[in-house]
């Protein structure tokens with residue numbers, strides 16, 4: 446930013462977060478590769494929803510497609526062989542990016558992070574002796590695994606969170622981890638970073654759980670776009686992620702990083718093209734393929750897979766640590782600015798959930814707006830107003846039901862009371878608005894903004910300007 450353009454807000458940013466200056470190269474990157482943001486005069490604050498792709502990524506990927514002849518992999522003809530080699534190269538590149546030894550881990554292509562989570566859920570050997578332990582703070586798809594666990598008679602336990610930081614109840618966690626093991630297989634699942642509050646849960650829980658006999662499923666989807674995950678240091682059995690969250694393009698591909706040592710105990714509920722070596726009609730038998738192939742049903746998204754290598758190149762060239770620094774500065778500044786907004790009567794206009802500006806958190810900030818009487822402003826209204834200001838943000842519960850219930854202090858009694866109402870018991874359709882009315886008209890949502898690779902000070906400042914309109 447030019448000297449004469451330094452606003453008081455920007456001066457406060459530099460004062461509180463001087464390291465922001467070291468990220469100036471990201472401003473150049475934005476004007477070169479994300480020029481559409483300023484050309485279209487849009488403020489993008491939904492990186493936890495989806496990352497943004499650079500224009501160069503699209504050009505490079507398209508050039509690759511234009512210059513080569515690619516066929517369906519796994520045949521010996523040249524176009525197929527070329528594709529097989531490229532898919533294998535990308536697989537190796539993904540492992541290298543996460544510093545995962547190929548002797549220790551495999552990279553399994555899935556449709557998205559949810560696809561990776563489902564693969565674990567459907568093939569993990571849950572039994573009546575098993576426990577599925579998960580944190581309140583989890584994406585819906587991690588919660589969904591409980592239905593696979595339940596179907597096999599496994600116990601299901603949740604670790605709650607503390608308000609206002611939305612950190613885990615460590616005592617409860619220790620207790621839960623200590624209780625289960627014995628016979629059976631036990632799975633513990635948690636997110637490295639919350640898609641609700643941005644809180645970063647300690648990766649040390651991985652080793653602590655493993656030390657007590659648990660397999661660990663780390664949901665890294667919201668963490669890896671702005672943080673380095675080093676699988677040579679922390680080694681969960683399973684890691685789930687979506688590539689569009691890391692670098693925006695391509696969509697439709699995620700990954701399950703799984704330890705080779707646990708693959709043997711996973712049991713697929715079916716077989717498909719590509720997952721077997723031999724299947725017989727008359728013999729009524731099939732033999733599973735080895736490694737990643739056993740988990741990739743049918744043809745992988747082979748033309749898009751090279752786009753992942755392009756995306757990883759882009760992230761590495763840019764430097765994920767630099768992106769992290771910038772997002773941390775903008776997040777800290779934004780939380781401080783929002784927390785300073787008060788109505789004339791002294792009441793706060795915004796309540797931010799999760800850790801404070803300098804807490805253990807990533808660049809996802811969730812909040813609610815309150816009027817001067819202390820009544821919450823409907824999150825739909827905030828999103829609509831934001832859209833009028835050309836700001837892309839997200840509202841609702843962001844597919845994290847436990848996060849929403851905790852942040853909004855909706856109790857188990859209230860929820861059970863709602864679900865036990867006759868009309869709710871009889872209905873098969875139930876909307877978020879039905880849910881809200883049914884739990885006493887309490888808000889069931891919040892407003893979320895998130896930073897990423899192309900975020901700059903103006904994005905954050907425009908959001909603060911927007912937020913000021915709610916101050917009476």
Ligand SMILES: Cc1ncc(COP(=O)(O)O)c(C=O)c1O
Nearest residue numbers: 557558559584640664666667687
């Ligand atoms: C923490 C976390 N886990 C899992 C997912 C699911 O990702 P996808 O919708 O790509 O399957 C998301 C998506 O927002 C997420 O933030």
